[in-house]
Amino acid sequence: MRIGVPAEIKNNEHRVGLTPESVYELCSAGLSVNIQSQAGSAIGFTDQDYQQSGATILSSASDVYESSDLIVKVKEPLPEEFKFLSPDKTLFTYLHLAGNKSQAVELMNTGVTGIAYETVTSSDGSLPLLAPMSKIAGQISVVVGQYFLLKPNGGIGTILGLVENIERRVVTVIGAGVAGTEAIKKAIANDAHLKILDLSQKRLDELKEQFGTNNIEYILSDSSSISSALEASDLVIGSVYVLGKEAPKVITEEMIKKMKPGSVLVDISIDQGGCIESSKPTTHDAPVFNKHGVVHYCVTNMPGAVPLTATLALNNATLPYVKALATQGVDEALKNDSHLFNGLNIKNGEVVNPAVKEALES
Numbered sequence: 001m002r003i004g005v006p007a008e009i010k011n012n013e014h015r016v017g018l019t020p021e022s023v024y025e026l027c028s029a030g031l032s033v034n035i036q037s038q039a040g041s042a043i044g045f046t047d048q049d050y051q052q053s054g055a056t057i058l059s060s061a062s063d064v065y066e067s068s069d070l071i072v073k074v075k076e077p078l079p080e081e082f083k084f085l086s087p088d089k090t091l092f093t094y095l096h097l098a099g100n101k102s103q104a105v106e107l108m109n110t111g112v113t114g115i116a117y118e119t120v121t122s123s124d125g126s127l128p129l130l131a132p133m134s135k136i137a138g139q140i141s142v143v144v145g146q147y148f149l150l151k152p153n154g155g156i157g158t159i160l161g162l163v164e165n166i167e168r169r170v171v172t173v174i175g176a177g178v179a180g181t182e183a184i185k186k187a188i189a190n191d192a193h194l195k196i197l198d199l200s201q202k203r204l205d206e207l208k209e210q211f212g213t214n215n216i217e218y219i220l221s222d223s224s225s226i227s228s229a230l231e232a233s234d235l236v237i238g239s240v241y242v243l244g245k246e247a248p249k250v251i252t253e254e255m256i257k258k259m260k261p262g263s264v265l266v267d268i269s270i271d272q273g274g275c276i277e278s279s280k281p282t283t284h285d286a287p288v289f290n291k292h293g294v295v296h297y298c299v300t301n302m303p304g305a306v307p308l309t310a311t312l313a314l315n316n317a318t319l320p321y322v323k324a325l326a327t328q329g330v331d332e333a334l335k336n337d338s339h340l341f342n343g344l345n346i347k348n349g350e351v352v353n354p355a356v357k358e359a360l361e362s
Contacts, residue, residue, distance in 0.1 A: 001326040002032045004068025006061040006084075007039040010075045010300075012284035014042035014307035015314065017072035017093070018322070020049040022315045027054025031326050036064045043308040065089065070326055074314065075301055079106060087111035087348065090330045092322065094118055094133075095345055098246040098359035099273045099300075104351075105360075113330065113347045117318065119244050119356065120343035127243070129321070129343075131178050132313040134268075136303040138182025138239065141266040142171070142190060144302075145235040148264045148288055148295045155295055156262030158234055160190040168193040168215060172233040174226060174250060174275070176203050179268045180239035184211065187235075195229045197221040227255045234260070238275040239268040244345075244355030246273040246362075253277045253292065261293035270298045 003026060005017040016039050018026070023033045033055040037047055047057045058064050065071065065084035073093035077085065085091065085107070095116035097104040107114065117129035127134075142160075149169075151157035160169050171192040173183045180198075184207070187194050194216045198204050204218040219225050230236055230251065236259075240247050247269035256265070256278055269275040270282075278291045282298045284305060289296050303310040321340055324333045334341045344352055351357040 001070055001329065002034060002068045003070045003072060003322065003326055004034045004064040005036065005039055005072050006064045006081075007036045008074055009061075009078060009081070010304070013075055013301055013304045015074040015304060015311045016040040016043065016045060016307075017074055018319075019311060019315045020045055020053040020055075022319050022322070023050055023055045024053035025319065026323060026326065029323060029327060031323075032056070034058050034064050034067050036061055040311075043311060070322070070330070072318070072322055074311075075304075076100075076103075077107065079103065082106060082110050085110035085112040087113075089113070090115065090325070092117070092318075092325065094271070096271045097345055097351070097356050098244060099271050101360055108346050108349050108351065111349050114345045115325075115330075115334075115340070115343045116345045116353075116356075117343065119345060119353055120321065121339045123339070127178075129314075129317050132317050133303045133310060134178040134239075134241075135182045136306060136310055136313065137268050138179035138237075139186050140302050140305055141179070141183045141237045141239070141268055142186035142235070144287070144297050144305075145171070145237065145264050145266050146190065148297060149234060149262075151262075153295075154262070154288065154290060155264055156234060156260060160187070160192040160235070162191040169234040170195065170232050171235045171237070172197065172229045173237045173239065174198075174221060174229075175238065175240040175269075176200075176207055177239060177241055179241070180237070181207070183237045183239060183268075188216070191215075192235075195219060195233065197226060197229060221250070223250075223252075226250060227258065230255050231258050231260075233263060235264045235266070237266045237268065240275040241269060241272060242355075244353055245359040247275040249275060249277045251276040256292045256294050259292070259294050262295070264295045264297065266297045268302065270300050274298060
């Protein structure tokens with residue numbers, strides 16, 4: 001099977017589907033890999049690196065798609081890439097179909113087989129291909145939140161760290177999954193007073209055992225507790241995720257209107273439509289907007305801010321699946337691995353993942 005890696009075209013997206021090391025492993029297994037010229041150059045992977053690893057360098061995206069059976073990307077294809085897709089191609093990437101329903105329909109109309117990183121599962125119930133990027137997004141959320149709290153950047157004009165005897169600033173994390181947990185760690189490292197909200201008391205108890213109770217509140221999440229936490233917060237991080245579905249809007253505009261002017265909201269869930277009612281997708285070029293006096297950060301490819309780290313972490317997770325799809329064939333690989341099969345979102349113009357189907361039909 002011929003594997004193709006086109007250059008990413010999303011705003012400020014410098015990650016790449018395969019590293020030279022991954023290409024070397026695939027080529028050593030007798031597989032053919034096509035790389036679009038300069039696909040990894042922004043993070044130090046040259047065409048020569050890929051050639052030495054066994055890849056064929058092709059000049060354009062159209063050449064890569066035309067010459068390949070399995071397309072390995074990082075981000076969902078944009079509409080200008082749809083013309084390269086067809087029923088004889090398999091796309092292995094983040095798809096986030098529930099986050100953009102109209103684009104999902106257009107993608108389905110190409111007939112491409114779409115396997116989404118974010119719905120591949122593992123035996124322990126985790127999401128092994130989503131987790132690496134969720135960890136990075138969680139860490140970035142506190143970094144960018146702190147940056148936009150600075151007065152020149154539109155914020156209230158504070159830092160999170162403990163300064164003299166000044167009272168700690170308040171960070172609220174809503175949703176204590178993989179991304180939320182990383183945000184919690186980062187907020188603790190910044191000496192913030194932390195409010196953690198989650199729907200699961202069991203999860204809150206686990207976190208209490210892990211992090212203790214010093215300057216940390218563990219709160220069962222509902223509309224009242226969220227609203228109360230927001231009013232006291234300088235930085236709020238929304239990290240709610242439901243497998244294959246659009247994120248629920250747990251933060252309403254009425255809640256935001258009661259927040260302190262200059263406070264900051266970071267919506268990690270924006271790839272899945274966002275968990276904040278006032279959220280709208282932003283880019284690394286224009287990452288924030290102000291609504292109701294509150295700074296909103298809603299970048300849809302947050303890990304793209306650290307593309308080298310993100311590419312290396314993603315390849316560690318995806319390479320075994322790429323190898324299985326390419327050596328066994330797509331249908332056989334999906335048949336042999338029920339967890340990989342859960343990643344199958346679209347085939348022959350239809351949605352086949354039950355959760356994604358429900359989300360798109362709602």
